[in-house]
Amino acid sequence: MRLKLYCNRYGHFKDALVCSVNCAFRTRCNDFALFYDGHRAEVDALVSDYYDARRGQAEHAPRAAGDSTLTRIQPVARPEEMRKLIRLEVLREMAESFYIWIDKEDRAELLETADVLRRAERGQKAKSIYRVAQEMELRYQLVPRKRIEKAKRVAEAAAERAAARRPRRTPAPAPVPFPAPVAADDSDREAPAPRRTRARAGR
């Protein structure tokens, strides 16, 4: 199933791939920000597959003719360079201290404080030592996180305004049955239930 969203700027449905790699409004667009927030994994995979196909196209030029994705995207506009879509994101803050030890041969190792001190005690020397504060990962970042938060706030405010404008429903009067029920004749009234008499004690 293709990932599609309604584009309020152009007034029709757009393929998420077109938004991701072709649209100049991508990073400022609320429609895409909200869609990306809900389908990040799928959209990232779509973009990744697209660039994989482009790489394949470069290696095997004749393949491009039969590639419907490429023929659909390329005539629209010039696709963004992949590098522009990739960002380094913080995966986790390092609570404990880790160090990158660079040795004389420029090999890097990730060490804890105790390991660094142990090596120093043994007389080993590092060419450089760096303290690690964050673990990072490379990801597509088609919409900055702050932009997604802003789009959510705008959408919530619009929904609240729409709810306030909606007329309040007053409960409808109960329907009157037709023909209206007529009061029953006294003779037809149900006889009152016989009163129960208490059995006298001692009987």
Ligand code: SF4
């Ligand atoms: S990124 Fe936004 S403006 Fe651009 S095509 Fe997609 S929905 Fe439309």
